[in-house]
Amino acid sequence: MPIPRRGRGTLLMAAVTGAVVTATIAVTGTANAATTLGASAAQTGRYFGAAIAAGRLGDSTYTRILNTEFNSVTPENEMKWDATEPSQGRFTYTNGDRILNQGLSNGSKVRGHALLWHNQEPGWAQSMSGTALRNAAINHVTQVATHYRGKIYAWDVVNEAFADGSSGGRRDSNLQRTGNDWIEAAFRAARAADPAAKLCYNDYNTDGVNAKSTGVYNMVRDFKSRGVPIDCVGFQSHLGTGIPGDYQANLQRFAALGVDVQITELDVAQGGNQANIYATVTRACLAVSRCTGITVWGIRDSDSWRTGENPLLFDNSGNKKAAYTSVLNALNAGGTTNPTTPPVTTPPVTTPPVTTPPVTTPPPSGAGCTATVSLNTWTGGYVATVRVTAGATALNGWTVTVPLPSGDVVTGAWSSTNSATTGNVAFRNVDYNGQVAAGASTEFGFQANGAGPSATPVCQAG
Numbered sequence: 001m002p003i004p005r006r007g008r009g010t011l012l013m014a015a016v017t018g019a020v021v022t023a024t025i026a027v028t029g030t031a032n033a034a035t036t037l038g039a040s041a042a043q044t045g046r047y048f049g050a051a052i053a054a055g056r057l058g059d060s061t062y063t064r065i066l067n068t069e070f071n072s073v074t075p076e077n078e079m080k081w082d083a084t085e086p087s088q089g090r091f092t093y094t095n096g097d098r099i100l101n102q103g104l105s106n107g108s109k110v111r112g113h114a115l116l117w118h119n120q121e122p123g124w125a126q127s128m129s130g131t132a133l134r135n136a137a138i139n140h141v142t143q144v145a146t147h148y149r150g151k152i153y154a155w156d157v158v159n160e161a162f163a164d165g166s167s168g169g170r171r172d173s174n175l176q177r178t179g180n181d182w183i184e185a186a187f188r189a190a191r192a193a194d195p196a197a198k199l200c201y202n203d204y205n206t207d208g209v210n211a212k213s214t215g216v217y218n219m220v221r222d223f224k225s226r227g228v229p230i231d232c233v234g235f236q237s238h239l240g241t242g243i244p245g246d247y248q249a250n251l252q253r254f255a256a257l258g259v260d261v262q263i264t265e266l267d268v269a270q271g272g273n274q275a276n277i278y279a280t281v282t283r284a285c286l287a288v289s290r291c292t293g294i295t296v297w298g299i300r301d302s303d304s305w306r307t308g309e310n311p312l313l314f315d316n317s318g319n320k321k322a323a324y325t326s327v328l329n330a331l332n333a334g335g336t337t338n339p340t341t342p343p344v345t346t347p348p349v350t351t352p353p354v355t356t357p358p359v360t361t362p363p364p365s366g367a368g369c370t371a372t373v374s375l376n377t378w379t380g381g382y383v384a385t386v387r388v389t390a391g392a393t394a395l396n397g398w399t400v401t402v403p404l405p406s407g408d409v410v411t412g413a414w415s416s417t418n419s420a421t422t423g424n425v426a427f428r429n430v431d432y433n434g435q436v437a438a439g440a441s442t443e444f445g446f447q448a449n450g451a452g453p454s455a456t457p458v459c460q461a462g
């Protein structure tokens, strides 16, 4: 059959300039024609990613699939606490940076995983507790998020902090024992360090409506109502041979809280239903406009942490499996368009010159209270731990005013609320630490950018 006139013209252009052809295909190729996972997901504004390991980047089959199929990467282990801060205060980013650069050089998004997790804590942190651990954890969040500032699409700020089973409550860990507010303290520190990254809470066994996912749901709702910075929830989706019937409804109820949802660690046991389950997950994400993308937890079956379960989209030799085709077809069938909302960008804080009013010192003893501050500093910032001690009379509420020099800005506080972030900052007790017996003490803390308090804090009872 002779080539129609128009077709001949197109072919001629193709022969003359390859660049034009590429653009033409991208525009005129129907929405259903993409042939890789990443490109297919991109048709609806989403990404399709993989967890990758720095140690495998020398494997040419692995990197070929990675560079061809995926437009997002997550470090499988390289940005975890044990990898990035193997001894306290000594940060190593070599392997994390390899993942980052692999992703960025391929035009991919990079999901950061994970700033705080009770698992894979470095040994030095495992043996810590209380205020020392809290300070170390917040410092870790600040340092790592600062190192990767502006380069990470979304951070798993806190990973797997909820208990399995019917309680719907928090998992016990040394981090949890530093106080229930450790999660919000971590999110605030992460926002301060990298305002452009979306901040996610990530967990497993939250893939349907159940006690655990409802516990997370209630936390997210609480965070949104109190202005704690959270942008997204990650659903790991390590699935067996079934999938909860309310998988999509569960994603939708989180999205309705005003957060993005992401499938962050998808893998599915190989069995009769593997391809169908993969397709069901994909369709659920596509049906929820705030579901921004899907990440599979590895590339080939042989790369998976689930040895022997063959849970991924490529076989040991790198061949596409039936599950791959079912995902690709589901992506190409389309769905809601993700608006790819840009992350919240906090405008730079312009600090007006602070004129410090003279401080009237409360009576040093008897009724009232005293406050002392200890600092854990690094270049440009610090974590302050403030000890509040009651005088001869029990306290029923307290306020500690900390004088900050010009330029210091509080970025987060725990076990207290602060009404301002600069100048003379008043920290007020929260529900559980306002009552302090005569002579007894309680502690709160805050994190700030700057050099540190310029004078002794002032404590007022009541």
Ligand code: G2I
Residues within 6 Å of the ligand: 076, 077, 119, 120, 159, 204, 236, 265, 305
């Ligand atoms: O456990 C599966 C995933 C559950 N959600 C959080 C993810 O971060 C987690 O990933 C897995 C990695 O896939 C494994 O590769 O996390 C494991 C650790 O809990 C990782 O395993 C560890 C081994 O336990 C270590 O022995 C090994 O040194 O991987 C390390 C690096 O290869």
